[in-house]
Amino acid sequence: MPLQxxxxxxxxxxIADQLAQLIANGEFPAGTRLPAERELAASFGVxxxxxxxxxxxxxxxxxxxxxxGTGIFxxxxxxxxxxxxxxxxxxxxxxxxxxxxxxxxxALAARNARPHQVEALQRSVKRLERDVDDFAARESEDRDFHxxxxxxxxxxxxxxxxxxxxxQRAELWGRLQRHFHTNDLAERTIRDHAAIAxxxxxxxxxxxxxxxxxxxxxxxxEFQRGVDQTAASKSTGGKPNHRRT
Amino acid sequence: MPLQxxxxxxxxxxIADQLAQLIANGEFPAGTRLPAERELAASFGVxxxxxxxxxxxxxxxxxxxxxxGTGIFxxxxxxxxxxxxxxxxxxxxxxxxxxxxxxxxxALAARNARPHQVEALQRSVKRLERDVDDFAARESEDRDFHxxxxxxxxxxxxxxxxxxxxxQRAELWGRLQRHFHTNDLAERTIRDHAAIAxxxxxxxxxxxxxxxxxxxxxxxxEFQRGVDQTAASKSTGGKPNHRRT
DNA sequence: TGTGGTCAAGTGGCCCAGCCACCGGACCAT
DNA sequence: ATGGTCCGGTGGCTGGGCCACTTGACCACA
Numbered sequence: 001m002p003l004q005x006x007x008x009x010x011x012x013x014x015i016a017d018q019l020a021q022l023i024a025n026g027e028f029p030a031g032t033r034l035p036a037e038r039e040l041a042a043s044f045g046v047x048x049x050x051x052x053x054x055x056x057x058x059x060x061x062x063x064x065x066x067x068x069g070t071g072i073f074x075x076x077x078x079x080x081x082x083x084x085x086x087x088x089x090x091x092x093x094x095x096x097x098x099x100x101x102x103x104x105x106x107a108l109a110a111r112n113a114r115p116h117q118v119e120a121l122q123r124s125v126k127r128l129e130r131d132v133d134d135f136a137a138r139e140s141e142d143r144d145f146h147x148x149x150x151x152x153x154x155x156x157x158x159x160x161x162x163x164x165x166x167x168q169r170a171e172l173w174g175r176l177q178r179h180f181h182t183n184d185l186a187e188r189t190i191r192d193h194a195a196i197a198x199x200x201x202x203x204x205x206x207x208x209x210x211x212x213x214x215x216x217x218x219x220x221x222e223f224q225r226g227v228d229q230t231a232a233s234k235s236t237g238g239k240p241n242h243r244r245t
Numbered sequence: 246m247p248l249q250x251x252x253x254x255x256x257x258x259x260i261a262d263q264l265a266q267l268i269a270n271g272e273f274p275a276g277t278r279l280p281a282e283r284e285l286a287a288s289f290g291v292x293x294x295x296x297x298x299x300x301x302x303x304x305x306x307x308x309x310x311x312x313x314g315t316g317i318f319x320x321x322x323x324x325x326x327x328x329x330x331x332x333x334x335x336x337x338x339x340x341x342x343x344x345x346x347x348x349x350x351x352a353l354a355a356r357n358a359r360p361h362q363v364e365a366l367q368r369s370v371k372r373l374e375r376d377v378d379d380f381a382a383r384e385s386e387d388r389d390f391h392x393x394x395x396x397x398x399x400x401x402x403x404x405x406x407x408x409x410x411x412x413q414r415a416e417l418w419g420r421l422q423r424h425f426h427t428n429d430l431a432e433r434t435i436r437d438h439a440a441i442a443x444x445x446x447x448x449x450x451x452x453x454x455x456x457x458x459x460x461x462x463x464x465x466x467e468f469q470r471g472v473d474q475t476a477a478s479k480s481t482g483g484k485p486n487h488r489r490t
Numbered sequence: 491t492g493t494g495g496t497c498a499a500g501t502g503g504c505c506c507a508g509c510c511a512c513c514g515g516a517c518c519a520t
Numbered sequence: 521a522t523g524g525t526c527c528g529g530t531g532g533c534t535g536g537g538c539c540a541c542t543t544g545a546c547c548a549c550a
Contacts, residue, residue: 010311010532012301012532012533036501036502037501038500038502046533046534047533047535048534048536049294049297049532049533049535050533050534052294052298052502052503052504053297053301053533055502056257056298056301057301060301060302060306061305066502067542068501068542069501069502069503069540069543070502070542071500071501071542072501072502089400089402089404089405090401093400093401093402093403094402096400096402097403097406100349100350100403101346101349101403104345104349108345155334155338155341155342156334156335156338157334157338157339157341157342157343157410157413158338158342158345158346159334160334160413161342161406161409161410164405164406164409165402168402168405255502257503257504281529281530281531282530283529283530283531291504291505292506293506294503294505295503295505297531297532300531312513312530312531313512313513313530313532314513314514314529314530314531315512315513315514315529315530315531316513316529316531317530317531491550492550493548493549494547494550495546495547495548495549496545496546496547497544497545497547498543498544498545498546499542499543499544500541500543500544501540501541501542501543502539502541502542503539503540503541504538504539504540505536505538505539506535506537506538507534507535507536508533508534508535509532509533509534510531510532510533510534511531511532511533512529512530512531513530513531514530515526515527515528515529516526516527517525517526517527518524518525518526519522519523519524519525520522520523520524
């Protein structure tokens with residue numbers, strides 16, 4: 001099952017981007033070891049050679065350090081952070097912005113999407129269904145879906161905008177490394193994405209916009225709930241160091 | 246002849262260093278194609294995978310450009326060092342994206358703007374009137390107006406998005422350094438901005454959105470005219486996606 | 491007790507052989 | 521000339537394999 005993401009981007013680049021994204025999200029905090037090359041290859045569904053190439057590009061960027069025979073480590077305290085001094089917008093602002101902008105993007109995509117782009121969207125939904133148990137895969141698939149949607153508008157600038165929105169997200173998640181994710185939540189995301197994709201396929205802009213609004217409103221709601229919960233149980237300082245499989 | 250791999254240094258690094266050396270020595274002048282990966286592998290006495298890794302590291306450094314199916318080329322005009330390798334969207338795409346997004350932003354600003362933000366907008370228009378003769382000032386004032394409008398939504402993420410849009414614009418203008426600006430055009434921009442600011446002050450979202458749409462449609466039109474003009478004086482017209490040979 | 495040695499599992503380093511998609515130029519037909 | 525087809529060359533990527541190194545558990549032996 002080749003990954004076959006967006007389109008004509010070198011594979012190692014895609015992998016590097018996703019890895020960088022995961023690191024930025026706090027999934028792999030600084031200093032931690034990330035999965036072995038073989039594991040990464042398996043989980044990304046690509047060959048080890050491609051993963052190695054991605055690692056090398058990350059190494060070049062100073063994001064990651066390779067120790068032979070031991071593993072690959074996220075570089076401690078690097079300049080990867082923004083030189084942006086101020087706090088920046090909060091998660092709810094971002095979600096509100098996404099609702100406004102991506103709603104229009106969805107509508108435009110419904111107007112302009114070409115058949116192969118619609119297929120790509122549907123494939124993304126399928127992949128999300130398949131990877132419902134894999135947090136990292138889900139995460140990157142989510143991002144891909146929204147990028148694919150932007151691409152479906154046929155407007156490269158919109159693509160860049162959506163990319164920028166996700167970079168904002170990455171920064172946020174780095175700041176408040178909080179991810180309350182349940183499988184239940186993931187399945188609703190699948191349904192939301194499917195609804196959007198279907199509306200695009202039906203070339204129905206209004207429905208696409210509405211579906212996107214519903215999607216992001218739901219995410220906002222869930223996020224609010226999560227914040228409330230953690231705020232309530234703040235007294236217990238125990239960090240359940242959530243580790244993979 | 247094969248290089249000595251006794252060093253504990255990673256192989257791809259050694260290869261990359263040697264290739265960089267050859268390029269620096271003028272063995273492979275800028276713009277030339279260097280030997281195929283298979284040949285390089287053979288001549289270095291290493292595997293193609295290692296050569297590929299080296300190439301990737303050189304690519305990261307911007308020393309080299311890879312064109313699939315064609316070959317690996319020494320980067321022509323360095324110094325640019327753009328991390329974004331692809332060509333990126335064109336000016337019309339950007340304008341279309343801005344129309345879509347900034348239209349919504351204007352509408353939201355009309356809803357949310359606080360009095361001091363409205364004042365800031367009006368002041369920006371005033372400044373534009375004053376600096377009508379100063380190209381550079383006009384330019385930065387234009388940008389400020391749109392940023393102020395985004396700020397007036399009260400949503401920091403939207404601000405960042407608009408900032409991103411103007412960064413896209415900056416890149417574009419770098420590529421096609423063509424700015425046909427007349428004072429007549431500047432005055433229309435003033436009127437457009439004033440109309441937007443007034444709509445925001447009147448707290449009328451629909452009018453604000455419409456005013457922004459009119460503004461950017463006009464800019465698009467002017468830009469199209471400019472392109473046609475310059476295209477007439479040159480032989481080729483279509484995409485300015487030039488490749489200097 | 492603790493010191494040093496052995497060993498196996500796990501990891502990155504590197505290679506091989508092969509298939510694919512893509513590009514570009516030669517070649518041919520219209 | 522124009523447009524289509526074909527084919528060789530090129531990078532992209534795979535999957536399997538072997539090696540050197542690191543680590544930690546385990547086991548003597550003092």
